[in-house]
Amino acid sequence: MEINSLAEEERWIQDAAKGNTFAFEKLIMKYETRIYNICLRLLKKPDEAYDAAQEVCIKIWRQLQGFKGESKFSTWVYRVTTNTCLDLLRQQKKVYDNINLFEEGDKLSETIDTEKTRQWKDLSSHMVDQEVTRLLWNSIQALKEEYRVVIILRDIEGYSYEEIAKCLSISNGTVKSRISRARANLKKILEQNQELYADLLCGNRR
Amino acid sequence: MKCSEYEVLISAYVDGMLSPQEKEQVVSHLENCTQCKASYEVLLHMVDGCRQINEIELPKDFHQNLMGKIQKEQTKKRCIKWLPTKKDDRWRYISAMVATFFLGIILFNEIKHINLKTDTEMTQENGVIVASLKENEEPGDSIHNIEERSTMSIRSRNVGEAPISQIQEDEVVNGDLEKTLGVLGSCKIVCKIKVQEKADFERQLEYILGKEQINYEKAENGYKVNCNTPIEKLVEWLEEYSLDIEWESGHDSEVDDAQIEIILMGVS
Ligand SMILES: [Zn+2]
Numbered sequence: 001m002e003i004n005s006l007a008e009e010e011r012w013i014q015d016a017a018k019g020n021t022f023a024f025e026k027l028i029m030k031y032e033t034r035i036y037n038i039c040l041r042l043l044k045k046p047d048e049a050y051d052a053a054q055e056v057c058i059k060i061w062r063q064l065q066g067f068k069g070e071s072k073f074s075t076w077v078y079r080v081t082t083n084t085c086l087d088l089l090r091q092q093k094k095v096y097d098n099i100n101l102f103e104e105g106d107k108l109s110e111t112i113d114t115e116k117t118r119q120w121k122d123l124s125s126h127m128v129d130q131e132v133t134r135l136l137w138n139s140i141q142a143l144k145e146e147y148r149v150v151i152i153l154r155d156i157e158g159y160s161y162e163e164i165a166k167c168l169s170i171s172n173g174t175v176k177s178r179i180s181r182a183r184a185n186l187k188k189i190l191e192q193n194q195e196l197y198a199d200l201l202c203g204n205r206r
Numbered sequence: 207m208k209c210s211e212y213e214v215l216i217s218a219y220v221d222g223m224l225s226p227q228e229k230e231q232v233v234s235h236l237e238n239c240t241q242c243k244a245s246y247e248v249l250l251h252m253v254d255g256c257r258q259i260n261e262i263e264l265p266k267d268f269h270q271n272l273m274g275k276i277q278k279e280q281t282k283k284r285c286i287k288w289l290p291t292k293k294d295d296r297w298r299y300i301s302a303m304v305a306t307f308f309l310g311i312i313l314f315n316e317i318k319h320i321n322l323k324t325d326t327e328m329t330q331e332n333g334v335i336v337a338s339l340k341e342n343e344e345p346g347d348s349i350h351n352i353e354e355r356s357t358m359s360i361r362s363r364n365v366g367e368a369p370i371s372q373i374q375e376d377e378v379v380n381g382d383l384e385k386t387l388g389v390l391g392s393c394k395i396v397c398k399i400k401v402q403e404k405a406d407f408e409r410q411l412e413y414i415l416g417k418e419q420i421n422y423e424k425a426e427n428g429y430k431v432n433c434n435t436p437i438e439k440l441v442e443w444l445e446e447y448s449l450d451i452e453w454e455s456g457h458d459s460e461v462d463d464a465q466i467e468i469i470l471m472g473v474s
Binding site: 019021024025028029032033034036037040046050053054057058061062132133136137140151154155156158161176177179180183184186187190 | 213216218221223248255256258259260261263268272273275277279
């Protein structure tokens with residue numbers, strides 16, 4: 001089954017590279033939602049994400065002939081997506097200076113009491129709840145960009161370390177340490193929102 | 207190892223990215239250190255929470271919008287591909303070849319000439335050629351290279367061929383597809399055709415257009431054909447059927463869809 005669908009995808013790729021728009025349509029239908037979601041997460045604004053995702057799909061169409069299958073097709077697609085978004089972010093950065101809500105870097109206090117852990121467990125059990133997801137999402141958005149990007153790619157989109165390394169042109173070792181630092185900072189931000197999620201845990205939800 | 211040094215390892219452990227030795231080290235530390243254990247659990251919950259952030263649905267018009275752009279681009283590409291057809295451009299090509307041929311002869315003579323001279327006798331104006339000759343060692347080879355290069359540079363001036371490769375190779379900056387294509391000019395093509403008998407031409411043309419499912423509209427002195435579908439067969443047929451045919455690309459950059467205007471000339 002899996003092999004069949006891969007062979008089918010292979011055929012679509014070849015045909016689309018020759019200019020067959022039907023084959024391209026089949027192919028892109030498998031990826032467009034994911035592409036849009038990655039754009040949405042990285043760029044935040046829906047209209048920007050929409051345009052970026054369109055741009056990514058057109059790039060894929062144009063560059064298909066150059067895709068020689070040295071990496072997995074999906075990996076290549078996500079790389080094009082990530083790079084397009086990162087380029088846009090870089091352009092925006094020139095316009096608006098990036099505002100960091102929280103200071104980066106300093107090591108987490110080594111004292112994490114069990115009370116916090118308990119709250120985390122509760123939080124997690126309520127994660128399906130919209131409000132809590134929103135809290136987590138907002139906290140991710142407050143991260144410094146290089147941390148925000150790796151949390152999105154790794155923890156939301158589930159990229160492998162290798163895929164992240166390729167997308168960001170950094171070494172696997174850097175990926176590992178950056179993810180760790182990003183998570184530590186995310187934890188900190190969430191801790192600063194104590195009140196909010198204490199509220200949530202007290203049943204302040206609809 | 208201090209607890210703080212375990213931070214990166216614990217994070218990688220959550221992702222299953224540790225070597226067996228590292229894993230063993232982390233597991234045994236977590237068993238003995240309540241702080242790191244607590245930290246590890248927080249991390250697990252956080253990552254789990256991230257995974258539950260739902261995928262958002264694709265906006266309704268996204269797919270259709272995209273395929274519209276793809277179709278349009280494919281049509282324009284096809285249009286541009288056969289734009290330098292026959293006649294007019296064939297002459298441009300031939301003249302380029304002739305120029306190359308003469309350039310080759312001139313260079314060949316030049317090199318032969320240089321070969322006879324000694325290094326010290328060389329004049330300033332021959333400097334460039336001498337340099338390339340020395341690098342390549344073999345005179346025959348260098349003639350070939352020069353010829354090749356000059357052919358390329360002349361060919362790249364050929365209107366039809368250069369832009370296609372540019373579209374395919376250039377990355378889209380900011381998704382500004384229209385602008386990129388706009389540089390190439392429009393895709394309005396005018397075909398002036400001379401035929402023996404108007405009625406027969408119209409009957410046959412309409413038959414072909416129908417068979418190829420090409421949209422068209424009858425105009426006063428010919429046809430307006432939309433090339434949103436493959437048109438190679440149509441072009442081939444026109445070339446074959448006509449007594450005389452002339453292709454022109456319009457310069458109307460406002461044309462949105464690729465279009466061929468077929469104009470009948472001097473009908474008997
Ligand atoms: Zn410890």
